[in-house]
Amino acid sequence: ETGVTQSPTHLIKTRGQQVTLRCSSQSGHNTVSWYQQALGQGPQFIFQYYREEENGRGNFPPRFSGLQFPNYSSELNVNALELDDSALYLCASSLGPQETQYFGPGTRLLVL
Amino acid sequence: EDKVVQSPLSLVVHEGDTVTLNCSYEVTNFRSLLWYKQEKKAPTFLFMLTSSGIEKKSGRLSSILDKKELFSILNITATQTGDSAVYLCAVRGYQKVTFGTGTKLQVIP
Numbered sequence: 001e002t003g004v005t006q007s008p009t010h011l012i013k014t015r016g017q018q019v020t021l022r023c024s025s026q027s028g029h030n031t032v033s034w035y036q037q038a039l040g041q042g043p044q045f046i047f048q049y050y051r052e053e054e055n056g057r058g059n060f061p062p063r064f065s066g067l068q069f070p071n072y073s074s075e076l077n078v079n080a081l082e083l084d085d086s087a088l089y090l091c092a093s094s095l096g097p098q099e100t101q102y103f104g105p106g107t108r109l110l111v112l
Numbered sequence: 113e114d115k116v117v118q119s120p121l122s123l124v125v126h127e128g129d130t131v132t133l134n135c136s137y138e139v140t141n142f143r144s145l146l147w148y149k150q151e152k153k154a155p156t157f158l159f160m161l162t163s164s165g166i167e168k169k170s171g172r173l174s175s176i177l178d179k180k181e182l183f184s185i186l187n188i189t190a191t192q193t194g195d196s197a198v199y200l201c202a203v204r205g206y207q208k209v210t211f212g213t214g215t216k217l218q219v220i221p
Contacts, residue, residue: 004154033209042116042200042211043155056207088153098143098204103154 004093004104012110013081021076021107023091031055031097032074034066035090037106043090049074050097086111114139118201118212125219129191133215135201136183145177145184148200150214155200158186191219 005024013019025032031050035043045058049068063079072093078085088108092101115138125131137145144162148155159168161177161184168175172191177184188195198214 035211040213042202042213044211045209048207058208090154097207100146100157100160101209102157103148106153 004091004102006089006091006104006107008107009105010108010110012112014112015081015083017081017111018077018079019081019109021078021089021091021109023074023076023093023104025072025074025091025093026102029093029095029102030072031094031099032068032072033092033094033101034074034076035092036060036085037088037090039087046076048097055097081111083111085109114203114205114208114210116201116203116210116212118199118215120215121213122216123218125191125217127191127193127219127221129219130187130189131191131217133186133188133199133201133217134183135185135212137201137203137210138182139203139205139210141206142179143204143206146202146204146209147175147184147186148202150198150200151196158199188217191217193219193221195219 033048034046037043047057052068068074088106090106092103094101119134147158159175164179172189175186200214202211
């Protein structure tokens with residue numbers, strides 16, 4: 001059984017650019033959640049996808065968007081990057097929306 | 113707005129000590145409370161609690177939930193240097209998970 005994987009591990013972008021982060025869920029998991037974790041803070045919930053549909057969203061603007069594919073992998077897209085978007089982006093997968101979430105290693109994004 | 117507050121923010125103990133980490137919450141449509149350990153990047157799952165008063169144990173770690181007073185504690189007995197990490201408490205509502213800021217635990221030999 002493979003765990004949750006994310007790519008890339010690190011990324012540097014400039015303000016105004018767009019970025020796509022990727023997540024492969026653990027085998028058998030149909031739910032993926034995305035989190036933003038700033039330095040010294042707890043993860044902040046961005047949104048959750050369940051069977052390819054958005055199933056909950058935190059307080060993030062529309063320039064944060066996502067997709068889930070038929071194989072349950074997922075993408076997080078962020079448009080018009082701002083300096084404050086610099087953070088660790090974590091993906092977590094689970095057997096269902098209310099089940100235990102297992103986290104990937106994260107993508108560290110730096111916006112200059 | 114949903115809120116999760118952890119205390120203390122940081123803690124330094126000696127190996128062999130027992131520690132208690134606290135988590136209080138205000139969440140609409142509570143479903144479960146989760147504890148995670150974060151060492152470098154990925155938080156690793158420790159416990160999920162849904163019912164009051166039932167202690168969950170895993171080795172030297174244990175946790176309990178009080179849904180009436182809206183808090184949970186995580187106990188670590190006989191601490192080891194490998195327990196040094198940030199411990200995160202999260203509460204799941206209907207379609208959202210809210211994390212606390214975490215408690216940074218440092219265990220010194």
